Ligand SMILES: *Cc1c(COP(=O)(O)O)cnc(C)c1O
């Protein structure tokens with residue numbers, strides 16, 4: 001690994017990125033500072049195509065084909081909203097069916113560069129599957145810690161990777177800090193939530209969007225947000241492109257949340273500089289249900305810096321967005337359909353103007369959360385072979 005820094009955008013502190021530092025001592029998240037840029041057009045996988053944007057050596061990466069996901073134009077959404085262009089970045093096309101693979105790949109490269117042979121994460125959903133997949137591919141001892149009440153059907157898709165899966169009884173909040181403490185003591189790299197290389201991994205979402213749009217930048221990028229690591233990374237990605245002279249402006253960002261768990265949108269609406277814990281979170285959008293996001297304060301300050309907004313939507317709006325996306329061939333889990341619902345609301349409120357363009361980040365696959373089927377009125381017909389001719393008339 002080459003010499004690189006982590007910087008805290010809040011207090012300005014800098015750290016050597018070749019040490020296992022996961023957070024600034026002021027409590028805020030850290031971002032990678034690295035001046036490299038350039039695209040290897042012969043490659044599709046993020047680790048190879050955008051390797052110049054990372055301080056790693058080739059052999060430190062363990063690629064599984066992450067990144068290179070489709071940017072799908074949906075003319076029906078543009079027509080409905082009176083927008084010039086609406087596209088969906090389909091992150092379900094990643095190796096473990098969510099964008100988490102981008103950050104996991106970068107964290108695994110970092111862990112290997114620092115000499116770790118053991119990795120882990122604390123997660124309830126997509127992060128667990130992603131770290132399990134990459135840990136298995138890298139042949140590293142991998143520890144996945146999940147909540148004590150995690151259901152069988154969510155354990156199995158993680159356990160299948162053959163990693164060490166621990167269902168831990170006790171306060172989930174404590175599990176996070178306890179994992180970092182034990183990780184330091186036992187030499188396990190815990191790539192939780194919004195650690196620096198998770199955000200640094202998400203930058204490639206921005207690189208791919210810009211490339212697919214011929215290095216023009218959409219007016220809006222709509223990101224379903226929980227911990228805030230992904231939106232932070234996407235913002236950093238557009239900053240890196242601008243810095244490298246590859247684009248000529250920043251987009252505006254729409255931080256999309258469910259009203260049932262909207263700590264960032266609530267703080268934003270109140271004009272607050274810091275997020276507070278969201279009381280009794282409850283939403284069908286489980287993937288974005290973090291009541292006290294570790295990158296919440298940072299997200300608020302970035303939104304203000306780029307004339308951006310945070311919007312929250314109801315459960316009904318989320319379920320409708322999931323159905324409407326699927327009816328256009330894009331089946332995302334409820335959390336990853338929140339952007340469409342938020343774009344509709346922002347357009348209705350006049351935040352997003354007639355004729356603008358937007359990219360919606362569909363962060364993960366609908367098959368990840370089949371319980372959401374119950375929220376839809378799905379129907380099909382039964383008939384006999386004899387009746388088939390009649391049915392197909
Ligand atoms: C993790 C996740 C998010 C939220 O990303 P953060 O970095 O926590 O803000 C959104 N959608 C899906 C599908 C996820 O798995």
Ligand SMILES: [Zn+2]
Pocket residue numbers: 008009010011012013024025026027028
């Ligand atoms: Zn700091």
